[in-house]
Amino acid sequence: MGNQTLPAGAASTRARLLDAAAKLFHEQGIHVGVDAVCREAGVSKRSMYQLFAGKDDLVAASLERSAPGFSAALLPAPDDGRSPRERILHVFERLEHLEPMQDFLGCPFVATAVQAKSPDHPASVIARRHKDGLTDFFRHEAHRGGARDPELLARQLTMVFDGASARSVVQAHELDGLAVTTAGALMDIAGIGSSSPDGDGAPVPRAAQPATSPPR
Amino acid sequence: MGNQTLPAGAASTRARLLDAAAKLFHEQGIHVGVDAVCREAGVSKRSMYQLFAGKDDLVAASLERSAPGFSAALLPAPDDGRSPRERILHVFERLEHLEPMQDFLGCPFVATAVQAKSPDHPASVIARRHKDGLTDFFRHEAHRGGARDPELLARQLTMVFDGASARSVVQAHELDGLAVTTAGALMDIAGIGSSSPDGDGAPVPRAAQPATSPPR
Structure with a gap:
């Protein structure tokens, strides 16, 4: 195309x-x-x-044309010097920031796949490819960060990303740190600490951060 | 209505x-x-x-009419004698079971809200009420199970539920335990063990279960 x-x-x-x-x-x-x-x-x-x-x-071509812009809005710059944990959290911070700005319309890739109603629709193929790209990013950083199971963590983080996006659509309300807190908790379990820039040495898991609970 | x-x-x-x-x-x-x-x-x-x-x-009335059926398909029976942890995991097991049976069309409440494009659409109001009901169930069980922050855990579990549903739509592929594993991991962090039926005594967190990683 x-x-x-x-x-x-x-x-x-x-x-x-x-x-x-x-x-x-x-x-x-x-x-x-x-x-x-x-x-x-x-x-x-x-x-x-x-x-x-x-x-x-x-539909497929318009979604494909949007993809680089969405990636740029969400992903950190390559080699920005931050730790894998920080680079992963960047994505969730950006998601929490962007949803209200986009009037809580949710992830356009998920929204398109939901509407296309078929995994074979050419736009569903584009959506799947984009989500796989996000999972690839998470897997790469999880591996660098010394996660015990980078594949599992990458799929979990993608699921939380999509769930956070869905939640912001349904509630039409800011996430108030929920996506960031949850991504951090899953990284704790996977053993990605803040001080493991390249998977060398033992990662230091941070304790799960107690989060104050906003009204909803 | x-x-x-x-x-x-x-x-x-x-x-x-x-x-x-x-x-x-x-x-x-x-x-x-x-x-x-x-x-x-x-x-x-x-x-x-x-x-x-x-x-x-x-649209709103048809979604509202479907709601009791979806709740019955997902939630455990009241007072089924199982622990809060098992009752919460039941929901995710059912989700993983139901998605392929429903041709990976995802949660109808999220799908409707995504399509309605407005939080004020009467169907979005129904969708929000249903999701709040799911969160209420999780919060109640989290509290019974002795979770440190039942409100946070309830919102995290709802987010994972929606993310798992979105993932099954985009990938058109079984979740292979991803939703169950992730819900279990978040309960570990929150301190909900298997042997804390009513929040009495110290909950015993289970170790995060290592999950084999399916191809995607």
């Missing part, structure tokens, strides 16, 4: 369509029709169908 | 509409039109609009 081979005009049309699609699908849902997307983008349906095989392809 | 005051015929029509709505909204999404719901139910649109103020009301 790359646009490397498109002439400049078509590439610009494609970008306008994908921006409009990402906006409408995220705000209203992927059932929004191609008519509305074309109107928002200022592009004819004929032009749209010259660039995309159909609606499903448009 | 109760139907206590409806005559028998209208109550039956209402039930047929709600069953059809629950089926179509869960399988295809809440954007499915009232025409399709009326067709599936064998009910005229005129009859539908005599019973429901509109589409949003129909």
